Amino acid sequence: MRNSKEMRLTRQRSLTLRSHSSGQGKDQLGLFEAARPKIINVASVPQRSPFRYPGGKTWLIPYVRQWLNACESWGKELIEPFAGGGIVSLTAVAEGRVGEALMVELDEEVAAVWQTILSGDAQWLARRILSFSMTQANVKSLLESTPSNTREKAFAVLLRNRVSHGGILANGAGLLRRGENGKGLLSRWYPKTLHNRIVGIQNYRDRLRFLQCDGSKVLQENARRSDAVFFIDPPYTVAGRRLYRYSEVNHPHLFRIAATLQGAFLMTYDNADEIKRLAMEHEFQLATIPMKGTHHTEKTELVISKDLSWLKTM
Numbered sequence: 001m002r003n004s005k006e007m008r009l010t011r012q013r014s015l016t017l018r019s020h021s022s023g024q025g026k027d028q029l030g031l032f033e034a035a036r037p038k039i040i041n042v043a044s045v046p047q048r049s050p051f052r053y054p055g056g057k058t059w060l061i062p063y064v065r066q067w068l069n070a071c072e073s074w075g076k077e078l079i080e081p082f083a084g085g086g087i088v089s090l091t092a093v094a095e096g097r098v099g100e101a102l103m104v105e106l107d108e109e110v111a112a113v114w115q116t117i118l119s120g121d122a123q124w125l126a127r128r129i130l131s132f133s134m135t136q137a138n139v140k141s142l143l144e145s146t147p148s149n150t151r152e153k154a155f156a157v158l159l160r161n162r163v164s165h166g167g168i169l170a171n172g173a174g175l176l177r178r179g180e181n182g183k184g185l186l187s188r189w190y191p192k193t194l195h196n197r198i199v200g201i202q203n204y205r206d207r208l209r210f211l212q213c214d215g216s217k218v219l220q221e222n223a224r225r226s227d228a229v230f231f232i233d234p235p236y237t238v239a240g241r242r243l244y245r246y247s248e249v250n251h252p253h254l255f256r257i258a259a260t261l262q263g264a265f266l267m268t269y270d271n272a273d274e275i276k277r278l279a280m281e282h283e284f285q286l287a288t289i290p291m292k293g294t295h296h297t298e299k300t301e302l303v304i305s306k307d308l309s310w311l312k313t314m
């Protein structure tokens with residue numbers, strides 16, 4: 001006897017397929033719902049990234065774990081073509097869920113951080129964070145200077161990530177004034193925690209690779225690999241421009257590449273009609289997952305894959 005969650009999921013899958021094949025409009029798009037429409041408590045997920053990343057997927061980690069189990073990812077390579085703060089790659093490797101991970105990111109500032117952490121300069125960066133004297137004047141002077149090398153740039157990027165509104169690194173992002181509890185610039189600066197995260201990554205650094213380039217290109221190059229799995233988290237279609245320096249992604253092209261991937265993939269997106277239509281066109285499955293946005297507003301995001309049956313085990 002199937003339980004009610006399973007039955008609901010099966011019904012929703014058939015809805016998806018039926019509305020696709022009959023070519024109905026957006027109002028009739030069938031969607032899975034997460035079998036457990038419960039908002040993940042982010043505090044329950046180990047935070048391993050040195051970034052506070054806008055659009056970061058720490059909240060999705062319990063789902064990612066389940067997906068990786070379902071696609072038997074042990075020993076495979078996880079490819080993350082839009083890595084950002086990299087929480088998915090870091091978690092998958094640290095927890096031994098994949099053999100190794102390739103993180104890809106176009107933004108040269110974000111890249112400087114990963115290049116430094118994955119090179120011999122991680123200890124330098126961790127110590128630089130501990131020794132920085134956080135005052136308004138020091139922040140201003142550091143952010144106005146031009147870094148002379150990659151590791152100095154990495155430090156400036158992490159500093160800016162901590163003192164800007166929402167961790168936004170895109171040009172023009174404002175700095176925190178009041179911050180949490182009126183603590184201003186200090187409110188997101190936890191030097192010891194940041195130090196420990198960077199040092200922690202050193203334990204599995206040899207299983208992480210980083211490339212600064214176009215994520216779609218890397219996907220295409222690895223499309224025929226059956227020993228790789230892909231976590232695809234492109235910039236949001238709507239808010240991307242405000243959040244990231246690089247936000248223009250050709251979404252229809254990305255979906256066409258996803259359709260050619262031999263290995264399993266999981267995509268996440270904002271809940272936008274354009275994306276739902278693309279998923280339907282390619283006969284991918286899609287589900288909505290609830291999450292808490294900034295200011296604790298509840299919203300839903302889309303997860304898309306060729307097979308979402310693992311959702312019913314959540």
Ligand SMILES: C[S@@+](CC[C@H](N)C(=O)[O-])C[C@H]1O[C@@H](n2cnc3c(N)ncnc32)[C@H](O)[C@@H]1O
Pocket residue numbers: 053054055056057058081082083084085086087088104105106107110213214215216233234235236244245246247248249
């Ligand atoms: C939604 S964020 C990824 C967040 C990440 N999953 C996390 O948990 O921190 C999307 C990222 O894609 C990057 N990006 C934008 N265009 C890109 C491209 N063509 N190739 C690689 N990365 C790109 C942005 O700079 C941004 O960091």
